[in-house]
Amino acid sequence: MTGLKTNEQAIKDAIYKQVDAGLKSNMVDKAGHRWSIEGYTRTVITTTVNRAHHELRTQRMKDYGQTLCVMSWHMASREACAYIQGHVVNMVPPNDPRYNAKYDSIYNHGYGQPSGTLGINCHHNFYPFSEDTNTNNQHPTVTPEEAIKNAGLQQKQRQYERSIRDAKKRLRVAEELEDETMIANSKTLIANRQRKLRQLIKEVNKNDQILARDYNREQIAQSNMRNDENR
Structure with a gap:
């Protein structure tokens, strides 16, 4: 009976070990960490939804040639977004003829990169802005x-x-x-x-x-x- 008990416990221990290890995806980040299926799925869904929401919101402004947006702000922010959140920003790069030199550009803050503005897990929103008709009502209460x-x-x-x-x-x-x-x-x-x-x-x-x-x-x-x- 003692041997049987030991075998049963060994099986349980093996199962618990597999549970603790979890199911891994094929995604490996820069630090060499292999993401779990759960974490990878959550990230993909969140990022895709946020990106789709952003594209729907800004498509109209693109149709009318607008290039400025007001960026929302959060109490917690990644470094790429922290210095421009709550401000009016250019949605085009500095070398674009439509670039407005009065404002910074999201392209200066990692736009298009996973860790940059509008990258993976970025939750910021962008609202079309016109200097003639709009006022920036975003007033961050935290420093970058x-x-x-x-x-x-x-x-x-x-x-x-x-x-x-x-x-x-x-x-x-x-x-x-x-x-x-x-x-x-x-x-x-x-x-x-x-x-x-x-x-x-x-x-x-x-x-x-x-x-x-x-x-x-x-x-x-x-x-x-x-x-x-x-x-």
Whole structure:
């Protein structure tokens, strides 16, 4: 019986190892990190939707030869966007005859590159702007340096969210295997990671609303968990 128990545990351990490793995609970033299928899919969908929204919004201005836009702003921003968010910008490069020298260009801030303005996971919006009829009502309350720092805090939140999802996947498998010990351990792990996430958000938001709890990012597919903290 002891040998049988050991074999069963070895099988469970192998399954848990596969769960922890996750399904990997063929996408490898510059740092050599291979993206998971889940992370890659989320990024592709988010980027595609944002890009389609941007193209629909700016197509009309292109039809009328407009080249200026007001860029929205966020409390957290990548470096490429931080210095021009909230400002009027050129949607054409500096060597374009229609370029307005009074304003910066998105082409000076990595436009067309994955990490640049309107790149992967960029959530900024661009609103057509005419000097004769429009006023820029975007007034950022953070400096570019603060926005970049906040983006780092936001990435820390994303790490906690991923760790919560990972623990929930392990819990799901433990329930399927009827592994009571792992079920208890996984529930404790989930609770601890959620507590750390709450503490992070509370600490960061002491003075300004920078981070927001997003339960969707903590969910796994077809979850049966009922408690709000375990959704």
